[in-house]
Amino acid sequence: MTKIDLHLLPCLCVMYMITFLDRVNIGNAAVLGMRDELGLVTGTKYNAALMIFFIPYILFEIPSNILLKKLSPHVWLSFCVFGFGLVLIFQGLVQSWTTLMVTRLFLGMFETGMLPGCVYLLGMWYKRSEAQKRYTFFASSTILAGAFGGLLASAIGKMEGIRGYRGWRWVFILEGLLTCLFAVVVFFTLPDFPEDCKWLEEREFEFMREKTGKETGRLSTNVKMGWREILGVFRDYKIFIGGLMFFGQVVTGYAYAYFAPTIIHTYGYGEIKTQLYSIPPWAAAYGCSLTIACLSDYFRNRYIFAVLPMFIGMSGYAILLSINDTTHHHLQYGALFLLTSGCFSAGPVMMCWFGMNLGGHCRRSVGTAWQIGFGNIGGIIATYSFLERDAPLYRNGYIIGLSFACFSAAMATLYLLAVWHENRQRDRIMAEGGVEVTAEDEERLGDLASTYRYAY
Template identity: 35%
Template sequence: MGSSDSDKAAVQHSETLPGVSSTAAERGFAATDQNGQPIVQFDLKAEARLRRKLDLFIVPTVSLLYLFCFIDRANIGNARIAGLEKDLNLTGYDYNALLSVFYISYIVFEIPSNIACKWIGPGWFIPAISLGFGVVSLATAFVDNFAQAAGVRFLLGVFEAGMMPGIAYYLSRWYRRAELTFRLSLYIVMAPMAGAFGGLLASGILSLDHVGGVTGWRMIFVVEGIITIGLSVISFITLTDRPETARWLTQEEKDLAIARVKSERVATTEVLDRMDTKKLIQGILSPVTLATSFMFLLNNITVQGLAFFAPTIVRTIYPDKSTVMQQLFTVPPYVVGGFFTLALPLLSWYLDRRQIIILLSTPLVIVGYSMFLGTTNPSARYGATFLLSSSLFAVGALSNSQVSANVVSDTARSSAIGLNVMMGNVGGLIATWSYLPWDGPNYKIGNGLNLAACCTVLILSAVTLLWMKWDNRRREGRNAEEELAGMSRQEIQDLDWKHPAFRWRP
């Protein structure tokens, strides 16, 4: 081995853990050289064993929590066709306003929630906000007018704001860049599954005469709220904050988990850095973060529009079916969506690419909305819903993974993911006004808006991909050693994605 500082660090720690040349998180060593190349070597079999263990102990809990997060958000669509509007005397745009109130608080609290998640620790923060939105969902069963319903929907947005970015940030503490997209998909797939399972659950609940003293649509919120509360209490026990505190990992596995993550972060000497404003801003202002966040905004117009209005759309296609049957007709498209939500990130894991797959997620959706605009045939329009759900939901995993892969520090990652999800929910707010009562039953404005959004994602994703490749070629001409000369270790780490050895990861 050579006598460089990086090589000495590698040698110093190679004896601690077989197959890993650095366990440097606690000891202040970087896991990359000055040019951003890994100086650690891993035992692939040990990595595979660790990955399986992480999948078993982490993913199921966050997936179940996100399933009921999305159910508690979207079950108002099921309640709507079960009589909510009539019982609360909602008229005109009242239903759209109810949906908007949720997104106002959701957007406002998005980035603060992810900063709080880093400060408090996701092992406590995620269960706490899950308990909060479970209680609020339960309370929705007892509202009697628009004002009360708006109040609980606002609180629901406050608590749910931290879920999607919080879980994405949490998983980035444990998984490599290529692995992360598929693990994100394992919980984001719960969004289409919530559509399928939520429809089945709602139809089953509505088949009951009563739950306690509650009847009709109110039973949906009671049952689903109680389930969420139960899961959140369990998650206080099952969620581990970070590798160092995982009682179910051996010390060698903890060292390996830390070293794996560090090996992809140029100039990083600790996985969990101290939070500071400069790094938070770096995460937000990364060009890839900004472009990806805008794409997620456009994508989420279609995702949330489908979630909130799928039961309404199905009702316009099959107006003569019973309420229970209309609920059941919403299930099959979501099952197809669930398949693609796993398949596309799995392909991303294999290729270690995200941008091109975001681009490829748009054509089927464009065809689906074109069908909605081009025909009123019930069978064709119901078939189009399968195309819509085919790849819409996968962009959630792909975009969060993309912004995570294109910053360096843990702090920048928390703000980048927070901005991405915040912008996505600006799209959700737009979606609440995309299907207006007077535009039914064909909803040409709503479907036209979604078609335009998907076409823009296609164009923007292609432009971003070309820019990333161009800028990487430009960075190849920079001399990292000369640019970093005279800088302290802290100053070098603070560069984040501006580090001369950093390369965009398409």
């Protein structure tokens, strides 16, 4: 397992960190002068530039996971990484709001495969009882990206005027070049699915086959994934609950990720100091998310550790909403620690809980892509949560974040009741004599087989 971890996790974590950094660094660029230069200070043009990213990002999640299975992860994901790195370089050269919108559209198109692809790949290597720490370690890359993005932007911002480019342009150009270079590393180092990996010895492959067989299938290389199988996944009502659960969490997470520098800038800090002050809340969230993951694996419980962080995030929103003037900057800044720690600790648990409850290649591939794709509709809402006219208290943004945090916790509770009910029904069927289920049936049905039991 250590061998697998060392082959898989470092590449996935760095890749996802760069992905998220390239997605949200527009927030750092906005503070460094992009909004002034492109005429995005008034109105909702800046919010529209954030929103348009999510249109292709949502639409192509499921097709991307199908291509990932057909082409192999190292080929498809390295192509995506190189694509959005190149787009980011062009984003640093835009001269108008229109060209910014075009680059953001293509950025969403190339980034669409990253999160569902990585979650799908992770799910095929680990059992449910050992997955949460790995999922969180991977997903926490977004937190590191938030912290590292502020540090990097504060350094790159000092390149103002070099070669005639503003500092915000260098943020996009240099981070885009770094991304393109890393795409080459992904191509040569990212492992594929267990059944396709050449570095597994025969005894190790058999170990993986036995270990993951009941949860992900028997590592067969000819899994059928036609339209009938793909559409069949959506006959299960739990698929929709999983999407709604993640949808609420995405609104709260992206609302902060995109607007953190803007919010902190209203506390009276300068451009460079704002970037530096954005780092500590992310660092706190990273520590909290790893703690939540370890506790979740230790107690073998997902529901409690999905909902508990949401309550922590809700308390942060409640504090921010209770402040009615602009003189309590230290209290506002402290509330951001609760907000980030809660909202960014819950997401990995929800992804792991739902994704690892799906059995078989087809259901796990389509189901995880659906959850993430549908969930990211929340990103569109998040981009319009914090409007310039609501500054500096941003009460509407905090009300939206709090409401969707409550919604996410409610959907997690509904999902718990759904899987508990399914397990009870299957226990009753087995107690009455049960139905004979062959290995082929288990492979075809995945978690719908009567012998399968969902985790809580």
